[in-house]
Each structure stands twice: as C-alpha cells, then as structure tokens.
Amino acid sequence: MDFSGKAVVVTGGGRGIGRALALAFARCGADVAVAVSRDLAAAEAVAEEIAKQGRRSLARRADVSQWQAAHQLIEEATAAFGKIDVLVNNAGTNRDSLLLRMNEEDWDAVLDVNLKGTFHCTQAALRGMVRQRSGRIINITSILGLTGNPGQANYCASKAGIIGFTRAVAREVGSRGITVNAVAPGYIHTHMTAGLSEAQVAEILRRIPLGRLGESEDVCGAVLFLASDAAAYITGQVLIVDGGMTA
Numbered sequence: 234m235d236f237s238g239k240a241v242v243v244t245g246g247g248r249g250i251g252r253a254l255a256l257a258f259a260r261c262g263a264d265v266a267v268a269v270s271r272d273l274a275a276a277e278a279v280a281e282e283i284a285k286q287g288r289r290s291l292a293r294r295a296d297v298s299q300w301q302a303a304h305q306l307i308e309e310a311t312a313a314f315g316k317i318d319v320l321v322n323n324a325g326t327n328r329d330s331l332l333l334r335m336n337e338e339d340w341d342a343v344l345d346v347n348l349k350g351t352f353h354c355t356q357a358a359l360r361g362m363v364r365q366r367s368g369r370i371i372n373i374t375s376i377l378g379l380t381g382n383p384g385q386a387n388y389c390a391s392k393a394g395i396i397g398f399t400r401a402v403a404r405e406v407g408s409r410g411i412t413v414n415a416v417a418p419g420y421i422h423t424h425m426t427a428g429l430s431e432a433q434v435a436e437i438l439r440r441i442p443l444g445r446l447g448e449s450e451d452v453c454g455a456v457l458f459l460a461s462d463a464a465a466y467i468t469g470q471v472l473i474v475d476g477g478m479t480a
C-alpha cells in the first residue's frame with residue numbers, strides 16, 4: 234500500500250501495536266506523528282526510526298484523556314505536516330478487577346483514556362478533515378468490546394463504547410468524504426497481555442483456531458487497509474483481527 238504524501242497520527246505509538254502501526258505507515262511512505270502518555274523517549278525512538286526511512290516524524294507527549302493535550306497534539310501534527318490524512322486512535326489502558334471490587338477511579342481512568350481520548354482526538358482531527366473533505370479515522374477497539382470478559386467491565390465498556398462512537402461518527406461525516414472504522418484485535422503479545430498467567434494463555438490458545446496469540450504486526454494489515462484507497466467505500470465497520478477466536 235502506498236501512503237506517500239500522507240500524514241498520519243498514531244496515539245499510543247511508543248510501543249506495542251501503536252509502534253508497529255507507526256512504523257508500518259512510514260514503511261509505506263507516510264509522515265507519522267507518534268504520541269505517548271509518559272515515555273517520550275519511546276516515542277522519540279520510534280520517530281527516529283521513521284526519520285531513518287526518509288519520512289517526516291514527530292514525537293509528542295500527549296495524555297489523550299485531556300481535552301487540551303489531545304487538541305494540542307493534533308494542532309502540532311497539522312502544523313508539522315500541513316494536514317492530517319489518517320488518525321489512528323490506538324492509545325489504551327486497562328485496570329482489571331471484578332466489578333464488585335472495582336472502584337470509581339479504575340472505572341474513570343479506563344473510560345477516560347480509551348473512550349474519551351478517542352472522542353478528543355477524533356473531534357480535533359475532524360476539523361481539518363472536514364475542511365479538506367477527506368480523512369480516515371481508525372479506532373482500535375477489542376474483541377472484548379463485543380464479547381465482554383469477566384474482570385474487565387470498565388475495559389469492555391470502553392471498547393464497546395468505541396464501536397458505538399465509530400458508527401455514529403461514520404454516519405455524521407460520511408458526506409464529507411471521511412471514513413471512520415474500528416479494528417478489533419484479539420489477544421496480541423504486548424505489554425498489555427504480558428501479565429497473563431501460563432494457565433490463562435493456555436486457555437486462550439485453546440479458543441484460537443490459528444493456534445497462537447497475535448503479534449503487533451498482525452494488526453497492521455487491517456489498519457493500513459482501512460486507511461488506504463482500497464477501503465474508500467467502507468465506513469462504520471468493525472474489522473476483527475483475532476486468529477478466528479470469535480469465529
């Protein structure tokens with residue numbers, strides 16, 4: 234896929250799936266801005282790799298749960314690249330516990346990053362996209378937003394919320410030449426799944442027809458496809474990348 238001349242923003246791009254996405258877009262010719270919540274050095278390392286490929290890059294610390302930080306991130310990326318063609322709302326977090334033990338802080342923290350952060354960045358990026366009458370927004374949800382999972386009510390609610398948000402905004406901005414889609418990964422080897430016990434991994438593997446957890450790179454094809462010209466007539470959809478787990 235060719236993204237030459239395209240400008241992409243990936244939130245949470247310092248590690249895991251976001252890092253793989255940022256590098257994949259750059260390999261396909263895009264200029265890429267990478268935002269992280271805390272670890273600016275990680276974002277800078279990704280930006281450096283992108284620059285080595287001859288692309289423009291930007292590394293920023295931006296807590297997407299904060300309206301001001303999210304809007305500033307989009308402003309700075311727009312100033313650096315002159316526009317934003319693709320926004321990938323990938324930043325995400327989890328604070329797992331059974332519902333009866335879940336405190337309000339854990340609920341708010343997850344909803345604020347995953348769902349409100351997606352709202353903040355989308356709203357900020359849409360202004361320019363509406364003006365240029367083109368744009369692609371890809372929201373990283375999860376199969377757990379479709380199936381639910383015990384001990385993750387906050388995370389599942391945030392990811393289900395992203396799906397509703399995706400469909401609503403797709404309907405709002407379709408007439409402006411902007412598509413809004415979601416990608417729902419299954420279990421992917423990243424920091425987020427590093428805490429799973431051997432027994433949990435064995436049980437998960439039993440339910441995956443392709444017989445392995447995904448790698449971050451496994452998610453890239455779906456996201457790049459939805460950002461590409463090949464997906465021009467696809468909007469408001471959820472593309473599942475889970476090795477067949479929900480089949």
Ligand code: NAD
Nearest residue numbers: 245249250270296297323324325375418420421423424425
């Ligand atoms: P990860 O923990 O390695 O990466 C999460 C990224 O989000 C980090 O770069 C972190 O800095 C960033 N982030 C967290 N809070 C932020 C904030 N407030 N502002 C800006 N950035 C913030 O995990 P990952 O697995 O790479 O997760 C990426 C996305 O994929 C998340 O939305 C996650 O929910 C989703 N996802 C992951 C899996 C999986 O199995 N790993 C499955 C389905 C969906």
